[in-house]
Structure formats: C-alpha cells, structure tokens
Amino acid sequence: MPKLLELPLTSIEVGTDRARDFDPDWAAGLAGIIAAQGLKHPITVRVVDGINRLVAGRYRLEAARILGWEAIPCILSEADSDDAARLEEVMENLGRAELIALDRCHHLYELKVVWERMYPQAKHGGDHGNQYTGGKSQSLALASEVPEVFGFAKANAERIGLGVSAIKMAVKIWKGLSPASRAALVGTDLATKQTELKALSEEKASVQAKILDLIHGDEHAQIQNVAGALAFLAGGIQPTGDEIRLQALRKSVSALPDPVFDRLIAENADRTIAALKRLGRI
Incomplete structure (x- = not known):
C-alpha cells in the first residue's frame, strides 16, 4: 500500500x-x-x-x-527504477482528461518505449503476467510481417480507456513528427487536433517545417490547417472548405479495399447513379 x-x-x-x-x-x-x-x-x-x-x-x-x-x-x-517511475508518471497523466492531442501522442509513445525496456519479452513475443497486466497472462506475440511491437497496447488499452488501434495511431503520429515540429507545435491550436497532427506527421520533416511556417506565420493568415498549407505549397492557392473536404475524402476513398468500396457504392447507389447521369457518364 x-x-x-x-x-x-x-x-x-x-x-x-x-x-x-x-x-x-x-x-x-x-x-x-x-x-x-x-x-x-x-x-x-x-x-x-x-x-x-x-x-x-x-x-x-x-x-x-x-x-x-x-x-x-x-x-x-x-517504483524501484527510473523506468518504473516514468511508467507511473505516464499512466497517471494518461488518466487525466486535460491532456491535449500532442501530449497524449507523446505519452503513449513514452508508454511503448518504457514498457519495452521494462519487459523485453514484449518486443519478441511472450506470455508473462506482471503487475501492469493485473497478473493475467498476456500474449504479446506478433505477426511476422508487422515491424512494430504492439503487445504493450493490448495489455494497457483497457487500463487507460483506449483501444489498440487508437494507441497505435498515437504512437505512429509521434514518431512521424520531426523533433522540430514537436517543439514548434507546443502551445498552438494545431497541437489540440489529432487529425491535423496525423496529416502533418505523414509528411517529410522538410515539408512539415514549411507547413508550420505557413500556418503560424503572419503572411498567409487564411491558411489555418495542414490541407490548406499543402494546397498552397502545391499551387500557391488556398482551397475552399469544400475543396479541403474533397481532398480528404478522395484520399480516404482511394485507400479503401474493393469490398469496402463496393459496399459504400451500394449504400449510396441512387446518388451515385444520379451523379453519373448529371456528368453524362450513363
């Protein structure tokens, strides 16, 4: 106690x-x-x-x-080690609602790093209970084609109220952000929006720097998000709200597997047919 x-x-x-x-x-x-x-x-x-x-x-x-x-x-x-103390700090902070998106991504990344240092079997697969899994056996083995280690997420998702996919995403975002971007984001509105952080993290470090300069600079006040900055860098124009939504939708739809895309079309068949008629395609 x-x-x-x-x-x-x-x-x-x-x-x-x-x-x-x-x-x-x-x-x-x-x-x-x-x-x-x-x-x-x-x-x-x-x-x-x-x-x-x-x-x-x-x-x-x-x-x-x-x-x-x-x-x-x-x-x-x-705590009997620096890693155990770090795990306490991260877990307590994750349990507090005031963490913004950037901090949450950082904390979940820290959780992953510390967990793997304290329990190396999480990197290589294992079946060991411990104080952080409630003494229950945890299967941490991974599919051979997956390079990242996500066993820690399975063991902690319920404890901190996040699903495995959400933890994976937060870790991926933090790793994708360059150190300079992480520093530049502190205290900004962008740091509170995970969708913006995700979009930024998917770009190269040099592009991230240009995006943040455009959003946080005074010269282009109309550019307030990653999509707008990318559009400006590509063509020197600021897209409308509809164009930004279309750009995001286009990217999402193009990534859908055929069965899922077919289901989407089937569920919107009437609108799809009507649109094709308006365009003279049928």
Missing part, C-alpha cells in the same frame, strides 16, 4: 526530463481551483539517494508554490 505523507515543497526535486511540457498559465489556473476546492489528489514522489524526486503531479506542485504552501500531501512511490 503506497505511503501517504506531507513533504516541504523545498524538499521536492523536479527533473528536467518530463513526459509533459510545462505551461505556467495552466499551473496558475489550477492554483485558483485548488484554492477554492482544496487538493483532491496528492502528488507522487520517489526517494532516490535521500532526495525526494517528483514522479507525478508537476502542476499540483507548482500550484501549491503559487499559493504559498510550505508543504504538500504526497504518495511515496514504490
């Missing part, structure tokens, strides 16, 4: 390698909430070489500093 105690704020060390970027405005807002409602959840710390190191609760800790508290309720982590 984790131990609950109060620690002086001055005794808690915050590392620089955090899974989540720090936003002072959010900390200030949280301070107001805590002042009105009290601290609902203690922070988590880990004692390393006699030093209290923060595991989870950076915003709560900073809010307490803003409020002038001398001490804060803490749960003493039972």
